[in-house]
Amino acid sequence: MDQKILMKNEIGKLYIELAEEYNFYAPVKEKGNIVFKKILNPDDIVLEYFNSKVPPKEVLFPEMEVLFEYSLDGKDVEIQDRQDLDEKNVIFGIRPCDAHGFALMATFFTAHGDCEDEIFMKKRANTILMGIGCNEPKSTCFCTSLGGHPFQKDDLDVMLTDLGEKYLVETISEKGKTFIQKLKWLADAKKKDVQQAQELSKKSEESFVTKLDLTDIDKILDPNFEHPIWKEISDICISCGTCSYLCPTCTCFDVIDETDEYNNRGRRIRIWDTCQSCLYTLHTSGHNPRNSCIERCRNRIMHKFSYYPKNYDQIGCVGCGRCVQLCPVNNDIRAILTKIKNIEKEEEISA
């Protein structure tokens, strides 16, 4: 593993060197929130941040995205495919949990049916993830309950550790190795830098306040599909969908044609959708398989903690805690999971 040092005051240099070849995305401050944006001026890059409000999934899977464009000519139609999928991207500063989110998205987008989601997969293949470990996780973080870690490297190409004035740079994937080799001016890391990084990682891990045991959670969920606990869990939910819009693993979308009638052209787009909306599953006939909030809340939990393990042998949550922080009624997913874990214990007691 190559270990280098990137000084924080060299970020501008890094940007200038990469921006010609890559769309360089990094955290910036916008309306008081941290957002991952394509950088036009390296002075905008924010290095002191916890994480973005909207996960960087929006870089590769934006809230609104063109599937193709069309022009209409009487009875004829001409279709233009997207031309921008080969562009190269760097996402600088992505957190390990969100990088794992990309891995789960790629799993989902390739698992079902005969074709992959070519749009997402092409972009993903052309993207370098240059992540930064989390020195100070928040109280809402629970990645370690999901097999993750604030310094998890597996899903990154390059891993940075914030050592104060500088970053320790470690290449993880082959793609990351080639990428870093081009940055010849990076100094070599010293032994004490590596040691400091290890200490930070350990300290960070120890600071986690939430530790859930989610082993075999799917085996508890499946037989309790009709359990009254789902009513209890959904009672306060207002179906706003914040939890899923801001989830780094949620990928559901709607498809719509937008036509400019005056110019006879338009585009078919996809926009984020949420299983928390009653319209999401509403049939044209009026029938709705998930008609109440109970079924919709249950679907979100079942999808991540039962269907994901069943289909891909892993849990579909990364523990970033956004849904915990931003739920307007404080319906904490960690509390929901704890309630579910306790179903059997309580039944033993009452028996």
Next chain:
Amino acid sequence: MPNPYIPMLTKVKNIVSENKVNDIKTIELEFKNQEDYKAFNYIPGQFAEISLIGKGECPIGIASSPTEEGSIKFTIKKMGTVTSEFHNCEVGDTVGVRGPCGNGWPMEDLKGKNLVVIGGGFAFSTLRSLVLYVLDEKYRKDFGDITVIYGNRDSGEVLYGDVLEEWEKRDDINVVLTIDREEEDWTREVGFVAAIVKKVAPSPDNAVAVVCGPPIMIRTAVAELEQLGWKDYQILNSLEMRMKCGIGKCGRCNIGNKYVCVDGPVFSLEELKKLPNEY
């Protein structure tokens, strides 16, 4: 791999109004590019995502049989935004087609079996495809006895009059048509589909029943079949679900961990009973 959201382009060749109230039409499409037509290799029971570009896309079962060469057909009831637009389209209009999607009827497993096809209302389209396929001279010998029970509210709602007439003339298929209430000039059965199933009493021996229709019809017809000794694995259903992509990406058509668009739409009753009751 190409962008899976881009449709192949077809032209409307013919439009047939299927019922008296004129809210069900069958649209016949011809591919603009013959390579696309060759690539559109389907079996009965599959569906496609069809679109009027600029108006929207929706999933519709394929009503034609692969044995009807040269074009494909979709029977569309005027229900929502896109289906209403389809009702306004004219011969020569361009229609986008993505597919074929879904698993379709398990044609290989049906070989050597007696088939009992039970349909109600306009859910008959992929059953039309299935029956035309098994009646084709190339395939008829692969299947045993064929019984079709097809029910409608009234005689004006009976789809595919032309093919039904052909089938009734043949001696290698038993066609039983029924309507809910008596009408003048109606010479076939009268009564709900379930009652007719009871009357016809198809034997479950070496047989498969294919049941499509409104939920209440499916429930009552299946109950009759169970009375007659049919087992869950012998009964096939085709499900409908709201869909956007048709290729297992947009998320909404899941029943438990299965996606109706790619794991279905055809499920045996045995498979359905293992899934959560969310359909």
